[in-house]
Amino acid sequence: MAANTKPVLHGYFRSSCSWRVRIAFALKGIEYDQVTVNLIKDGGQQRTQEFQSVNPMQQVPAVEIDGITLCQSLAVIQYVDETRPGAKLLPADPKKRAQVRMISDLIASGIQPLQNLYVIQKIGADKVQWSQHFIDRGFKALEPILKQTAGKYCVGDEISMADICLVPQVYNAERFKVNMDQYPTIKRLNQTLLEIEAFKVSHPSNQPDTPADMSA
Amino acid sequence: MAANTKPVLHGYFRSSCSWRVRIAFALKGIEYDQVTVNLIKDGGQQRTQEFQSVNPMQQVPAVEIDGITLCQSLAVIQYVDETRPGAKLLPADPKKRAQVRMISDLIASGIQPLQNLYVIQKIGADKVQWSQHFIDRGFKALEPILKQTAGKYCVGDEISMADICLVPQVYNAERFKVNMDQYPTIKRLNQTLLEIEAFKVSHPSNQPDTPADMSA
Structure with a gap:
């Protein structure tokens, strides 16, 4: 190929x-x-x-x-x-790169796997409550981290892999009826990002x- | 600081x-x-x-x-x-780096989170069966992938982040009584890696x- x-x-x-x-x-x-x-x-x-x-x-x-x-x-x-x-989807500065990866992994390892289809199929009837629990648990941790790292986007003022992870996770949170008003920083970032063409065409x-x- | x-x-x-x-x-x-x-x-x-x-x-x-x-x-x-x-814990070649990250994330997002302490505490009495299920599910996928990528170690003949993820996951699998004979490549790599000083002192x-x- x-x-x-x-x-x-x-x-x-x-x-x-x-x-x-x-x-x-x-x-x-x-x-x-x-x-x-x-x-x-x-x-x-x-x-x-x-x-x-x-x-x-x-x-x-x-x-x-x-x-x-x-x-x-x-x-x-x-x-x-x-x-x-x-x-560039990862910043050049090593500390910022690390923060981008930390936020990405918090979502990709700490939240998403627990509300993945093959997991909630095993959970069965309690799947909405289960998913809400783990999304809320993750967002409660993510909110104060983003308060420290965010500028216009998740880490400073450049779009990165962290933003790429955030928006689909908020979409899942809304599907599972998580109250996003608890997470003003996440909510603000998500709204800003959804205005960007790359997030719209991929929606x-x-x-x-x-x-x-x-x-x- | x-x-x-x-x-x-x-x-x-x-x-x-x-x-x-x-x-x-x-x-x-x-x-x-x-x-x-x-x-x-x-x-x-x-x-x-x-x-x-x-x-x-x-x-x-x-x-x-x-x-x-x-x-x-x-x-x-x-x-x-x-x-x-x-x-270097990630290889210089982009394709090999990608394979190292794929294997690392398969473990770090696809297996470990499901047998994490805060998850199995929520599962309760069925926690051993639950953990076995998801470790087996992940190892069944990891075994054929490693068959393709592995040399002496997970990706070729250089130790990488993939190896760093593998050994602790096998340790968890053994704690949850997963039958490692089903996964000869994983078992062989784990045995090789456990002989290395850095894996011993950190055990x-x-x-x-x-x-x-x-x-x-």
Whole structure:
């Protein structure tokens, strides 16, 4: 596969981790092809043998790029940041880079996994309460951290991977009826970011696989 | 705070994410001070107001370094890798770096959070079965990925952040009685890595806060 072939994103419109990658591609101006993996239909297309050969973890996103297949959204985002021109998604200053990664990982390891589809399917009837609990727990920690690090965006005045993680997590919080008024900094950052074109074009309501009754 | 002050690691001997940081410090030859945060005693010292001012997420590790406080082990590891001399914990090649991050995140986002203390405390009586389920789920995905990427270590023949994540996760798997014979590549890599000095000195059985009946 040639390095200049368009990347292929295996994703799902409502997957928050797929949305992270879509935002990164939009911010970097990277054209890509999308393959829908419907996480609900047919008991979940991520469970097929065919998709397991793409990502044995049975999750989206998975990205075919430059002849390799990468899973885990933050690995994909940092790979394109390191190999593609355009806006930098991690700051040059090592301390700021560390803060961007800390905030990204707080969301990607500390919140999102606990309200992931395969986890809440195991939780069953209590899934809304369970998800609210862990999103609230994470946001209670994130709010004071962002109060210290944020400028216009999560870390200072440049958009970064932290912002890419924040917006899809707030979208999930709203789906699970978390009261965002408790988190004024998160709420303000999210509103600012949603005005940016890269966050709009990548939004779950605007994807090729978005159902007609959910599109904007 | 001067940049050459020793870092302070707030950790716990048995915390797998604290162990990751200890391995990284040992591999880089970084001297540090340890402050014990006993996750069990007094209902959990991570819950105190005092510790929440260090890490609002009420988790270890947290590291004071170069005048800032960093939480999230992979952010700490990449920060010291970018700012300290010595062995490189991420390879120079972008594709290999991406694979290292993918494997690290598969563990740090896809497995560890689901068997974290604050999660299994919420699960209660079923916690062993729950933890086994999610570790097995993750290792079933990790095994074929490592079969493709591994040389002597997780990615090729150089020790990396992926190895730093692997060994503490296998330690947790063994605590939860996961049958490691199902995962020959993971088992082989773990055995190889445990022979290395940096993994030995950082081991949970060798820490200042290791209880007498658990030390080697």
